[in-house]
Amino acid sequence: xxxxxxxxxxxxxxxxxxxEREFVVGDLAEEFAARGRSTTATIWLACQTxxxxxxxxxxxxxxxxxxxxxxxxxxVKEPSFSVxxxxxxxxxxxxxxxxxxxxxxxxIRTLPYPHPEELVRxxxxxxxxxxLSRLVPSMADVRHWRVTSGVFSHVGVGWVEWPFDPSIVxxxxxxxxxxxxxxEDLLEVFGIAPxxxxxxxxxxxxxxxxxxxxxxxxxxxxxxxxxxxxxxxVVRIADQPVTIVGVVPTGFxxxxxxxQPERFTPLWETRRGTGTPVYxxxxxxxxxQQAAEALTNVTRAANLADRGATAxxxxxxxxxxxxxxxxxxxxxxxxxxxxxxxxxxxxxxxxLLLARGAMRETEMAVRASIGxxxxxxxxxxxxxxxxxxxxxxxxxxxxxxxxLDALVSLVPLRLPRNSAAVINVRVLGxxxxxxxxxxxxxxxxxxxxxxNIRVGPCLVTAGRRHGPALARRRGQVLxxxxxxxxxxxxxxxxxxxxxxxxxxxxxVGFDADSVLxxxxxxxxxxxxxxxxxxxxxxxxxxxxxxxxxxxxxxxxSFDGGTSSYGAKxxxxxxxxxxxxxxxxxxxxxxVSATRGRLPTEADRTSPEPVVVINETAAKVFFPRGSAVxxxxxxxxxxxxxxxxxxxxxxxxxxxxxxxxGAESFGxxxxxxxxxxxxxxxxxxxxxxxxxxxxxxxxxxxxxAIIGKIRxxxxxxxxxxxxxxxxxxxxxxxxGFGLLLTLVGxxxxxxxxxxxxTQEIGVRMALGATPAxxxxxxxRDTAWPLAIGVAVGxxxxxxxxxxxxxFLFQTPPHDxxxxxxxxxxxxxxxxxxxxxxxxxxxRIDPNEALRQA
Amino acid sequence: xxxxxQTGPLGxxxxxxxxxxxxxxxxxxxxxxxxxxxxxxxxxxxxxxxxTTLDRLERKGLIRxxxxxxxxxxxxxxxxxxxxxxxxxxxxxxxxxxxxxLAAGLERRLAARASTPQ
Numbered sequence: 001x002x003x004x005x006x007x008x009x010x011x012x013x014x015x016x017x018x019x020e021r022e023f024v025v026g027d028l029a030e031e032f033a034a035r036g037r038s039t040t041a042t043i044w045l046a047c048q049t050x051x052x053x054x055x056x057x058x059x060x061x062x063x064x065x066x067x068x069x070x071x072x073x074x075x076v077k078e079p080s081f082s083v084x085x086x087x088x089x090x091x092x093x094x095x096x097x098x099x100x101x102x103x104x105x106x107x108i109r110t111l112p113y114p115h116p117e118e119l120v121r122x123x124x125x126x127x128x129x130x131x132l133s134r135l136v137p138s139m140a141d142v143r144h145w146r147v148t149s150g151v152f153s154h155v156g157v158g159w160v161e162w163p164f165d166p167s168i169v170x171x172x173x174x175x176x177x178x179x180x181x182x183x184e185d186l187l188e189v190f191g192i193a194p195x196x197x198x199x200x201x202x203x204x205x206x207x208x209x210x211x212x213x214x215x216x217x218x219x220x221x222x223x224x225x226x227x228x229x230x231x232x233x234v235v236r237i238a239d240q241p242v243t244i245v246g247v248v249p250t251g252f253x254x255x256x257x258x259x260q261p262e263r264f265t266p267l268w269e270t271r272r273g274t275g276t277p278v279y280x281x282x283x284x285x286x287x288x289q290q291a292a293e294a295l296t297n298v299t300r301a302a303n304l305a306d307r308g309a310t311a312x313x314x315x316x317x318x319x320x321x322x323x324x325x326x327x328x329x330x331x332x333x334x335x336x337x338x339x340x341x342x343x344x345x346x347x348x349x350x351x352l353l354l355a356r357g358a359m360r361e362t363e364m365a366v367r368a369s370i371g372x373x374x375x376x377x378x379x380x381x382x383x384x385x386x387x388x389x390x391x392x393x394x395x396x397x398x399x400x401x402x403x404l405d406a407l408v409s410l411v412p413l414r415l416p417r418n419s420a421a422v423i424n425v426r427v428l429g430x431x432x433x434x435x436x437x438x439x440x441x442x443x444x445x446x447x448x449x450x451x452n453i454r455v456g457p458c459l460v461t462a463g464r465r466h467g468p469a470l471a472r473r474r475g476q477v478l479x480x481x482x483x484x485x486x487x488x489x490x491x492x493x494x495x496x497x498x499x500x501x502x503x504x505x506x507x508v509g510f511d512a513d514s515v516l517x518x519x520x521x522x523x524x525x526x527x528x529x530x531x532x533x534x535x536x537x538x539x540x541x542x543x544x545x546x547x548x549x550x551x552x553x554x555x556x557s558f559d560g561g562t563s564s565y566g567a568k569x570x571x572x573x574x575x576x577x578x579x580x581x582x583x584x585x586x587x588x589x590x591v592s593a594t595r596g597r598l599p600t601e602a603d604r605t606s607p608e609p610v611v612v613i614n615e616t617a618a619k620v621f622f623p624r625g626s627a628v629x630x631x632x633x634x635x636x637x638x639x640x641x642x643x644x645x646x647x648x649x650x651x652x653x654x655x656x657x658x659x660x661g662a663e664s665f666g667x668x669x670x671x672x673x674x675x676x677x678x679x680x681x682x683x684x685x686x687x688x689x690x691x692x693x694x695x696x697x698x699x700x701x702x703x704a705i706i707g708k709i710r711x712x713x714x715x716x717x718x719x720x721x722x723x724x725x726x727x728x729x730x731x732x733x734x735g736f737g738l739l740l741t742l743v744g745x746x747x748x749x750x751x752x753x754x755x756x757t758q759e760i761g762v763r764m765a766l767g768a769t770p771a772x773x774x775x776x777x778x779r780d781t782a783w784p785l786a787i788g789v790a791v792g793x794x795x796x797x798x799x800x801x802x803x804x805x806f807l808f809q810t811p812p813h814d815x816x817x818x819x820x821x822x823x824x825x826x827x828x829x830x831x832x833x834x835x836x837x838x839x840x841x842r843i844d845p846n847e848a849l850r851q852a
Numbered sequence: 853x854x855x856x857x858q859t860g861p862l863g864x865x866x867x868x869x870x871x872x873x874x875x876x877x878x879x880x881x882x883x884x885x886x887x888x889x890x891x892x893x894x895x896x897x898x899x900x901x902x903x904t905t906l907d908r909l910e911r912k913g914l915i916r917x918x919x920x921x922x923x924x925x926x927x928x929x930x931x932x933x934x935x936x937x938x939x940x941x942x943x944x945x946x947x948x949x950x951x952x953x954l955a956a957g958l959e960r961r962l963a964a965r966a967s968t969p970q
Contacts, residue, residue: 023931024882025929026882026883026923026926026930029926029929030925031883031886031887033925034925047898048898051898055900055901055904
């Protein structure tokens with residue numbers, strides 16, 4: 001006997017049908033021996049084996065194609081099943097695809113630059129008495145490192161992320177535009193080369209060098225004509241003539257209109273902790289740790305001191321980690337929510353397949369009895385599942401691409417300005433994987449169950465359209481699972497909604513309704529002209545018939561800006577936010593003094609400066625309640641003490657979620673702010689559109705920049721945007737979960753009813769009332785529902801810790817929310833079961849029995 | 853799921869197989885057919901192609917198989933032996949006649965054109 005190599009046996013086992021394998025192996029063994037088992041014989045054998053593999057593969061492919069065709073025919077034949085299953089899957093896959101698209105944009109493509117892994121941010125740790133302070137390095141540090149350390153291919157400093165908003169005077173009205181600041185080599189760090197002209201040199205950053213700027217591609221094309229002669233053109237930025245020397249391409253902070261060189265005086269150049277971020281690109285192959293070590297060494301060796309403090313260590317952070325900090329909480333929650341939706345969708349479809357499987361027992365039995373192997377049946381059923389999943393996946397991707405834009409605005413992630421969420425290859429890949437995985441998940445259990453058929457009993461009952469109650473117990477388990485998943489989702493959504501509700505209840509300390517704000521900034525630098533401008537403007541506004549009252553406040557207060565100083569009252573020293581207002585401000589917000597009085601025009605020129613303070617400040621500085629009439633001194637030398645004339649409630653300028661610190665509102669006419677926000681209250685039934693605010697502000701005197709015009713409601717929406725979106729998104733996902741559960745229970749019950757038509761007919765013929773039939777069917781759902789809700793509540797209890805940090809004045813185990821969720825679930829599920837049950841109770845016994 | 857016997861002209865490989873089978877009867881099985889075709893025509897044949905084609909010929913009702921005895925050189929495995937049915941003999945005869953009719957009187961012309969002497 002001449003054994004064949006093992007691989008031949010193995011290959012033939014997978015490619016030659018069992019009934020023919022003996023003859024084929026025999027033929028090959030005989031020929032192999034006849035050819036003398038030489039090298040040529042082995043090659044011959046290998047060729048023959050490959051021939052069988054090719055033939056076997058072709059045969060199997062034929063089977064698969066046949067299965068796919070059969071699966072599609074089934075889909076068309078049972079449209080109600082197909083529509084529910086495909087839509088369910090489409091929803092699950094669509095939601096997960098769309099969210100992945102957003103996450104992809106937010107995380108994976110955060111840094112759309114070549115080799116983003118080389119990008120770092122840098123800090124130095126400087127010992128101060130008793131502690132280490134982490135400061136941004138000085139420009140001197142950066143220049144020193146660039147030459148000595150050898151770890152950077154480029155390194156520079158600049159404001160790319162929080163550019164200042166200077167005013168630019170171009171042809172026509174002046175406008176506020178984003179202007180970034182950069183040192184030499186900064187654009188090179190990001191791999192940006194100018195479209196035209198050059199980038200900055202060290203010379204450009206010298207104090208007193210000629211003023212130059214780079215223009216952004218968008219502004220160049222849209223506003224400056226997009227012609228090459230822009231190089232050398234002079235524009236005015238912040239009232240200074242500036243020469244354009246280059247054009248920055250799109251793809252690098254596109255909303256920044258201009259870039260100017262950061263200027264360094266000799267003092268400023270050596271100063272650490274200026275706040276200007278330092279960005280570097282490491283040479284390929286240099287790790288963050290290696291860079292930190294090398295930089296620490298050269299820094300210590302050079303001993304560049306800043307005000308006597310010597311830098312101890314250099315800290316190097318990957319820019320990617322820096323940009324994506326703080327996302328993980330939100331991402332995990334979204335990830336879980338999406339996974340739950342997909343799971344619920346899968347459970348739904350599995351339930352449907354099981355229910356339909358009960359009707360296909362006969363078909364499977366027939367196939368098995370004429371020789372279909374079990375593996376072959378499983379393969380056919382799995383192919384059908386895949387067909388379903390692919391149909392759902394296609395529709396899902398379509399849904400995702402339609403909903404992506406809406407979703408981007410909802411997802412509470414800060415999308416980097418440089419990347420947009422799109423359906424790309426990666427996102428499509430994820431959609432495909434989710435589709436296939438879900439097909440395996442929802443298809444495998446029903447396929448195994450269904451293929452494990454006992455031929456005898458099924459064929460005996462083949463004439464009747466129902467077999468043993470195959471789907472019932474499993475269907476109930478699936479109902480319980482999906483109810484539990486939906487309850488967890490809903491609880492998360494419920495907690496968010498409850499928390500948001502609390503946020504609205506707390507409010508901001510004033511009545512935002514009917515409030516109108518207008519940001520203005522007269523361009524004249526002289527304080528007296530500005531002072532007069534605001535006085536005139538307020539007078540004109542107060543004269544308008546639509547406006548009840550008008551005042552003013554520092555420009556940036558409503559955008560979260562504060563200036564805090566050390567302040568002292570008696571023995572108490574504490575931080576105090578100092579805001580400047582014009583009388584009428586509190587009245588416009590509808591805020592009245594809780595003690596003392598509100599300021600008047602007369603207070604502006606009173607010899608003793610006066611302030612109004614908020615309740616927090618009153619508590620901090622005057623704990624014994626003697627606030628009104630008390631004196632507040634700032635710790636700034638030469639600043640006169642101010643008399644407190646009134647106390648008002650805390651105003652939450654940063655939105656309801658953030659507590660207010662101690663604040664004071666001064667009305668003195670000296671050193672008026674350059675930019676202010678005019679705050680007005682409209683008369684009842686007056687609308688914003690009626691007031692020609694822009695015209696009034698522009699025509700009152702000197703040229704002025706007119707900024708945002710907002711209603712109080714718009715401002716409130718903007719400050720609560722993140723919370724609102726997070727709540728809406730989780731609410732939406734919870735709603736999807738509930739909807740899918742509703743569909744699942746409805747369709748499973750409907751199938752059960754269809755399967756039991758004859759049984760119900762017999763029962764009714766024997767005297768069961770319709771009400772009893774409804775009760776019996778709904779009862780089938782009751783147990784799994786109860787168990788699902790219980791398990792879901794436990795799951796919610798455990799997992800609500802995840803959302804804890806996002807909750808505002810709401811405990812993560814809020815019993816009211818849990819109760820509401822359980823009630824909503826039970827109601828929904830009962831309705832979902834009741835509708836098909838009612839249909840069952842209308843079965844005509846005669847009709848049902850005739851079918852039997 | 854039965855396939856009806858199909859009539860119609862034989863394919864080229866079917867023709868070759870039937871001739872080899874006729875030549876080898878009653879010892880026609882995969883390995884012997886393979887060897888016979890290789891030796892007589894010099895062409896390499898895949899066993900999988902032989903099995904597939906024999907299967908097709910059997911479904912056309914031209915040949916029939918029976919299971920032979922195991923032999924030691926096959927490692928104790930049995931052979932799947934084939935014999936020609938009358939319909940198969942008709943088909944191969946008709947196919948041969950067709951070729952002969954077409955080829956009649958062409959011998960000299962072919963010889964004149966062929967690159968190798970006959």
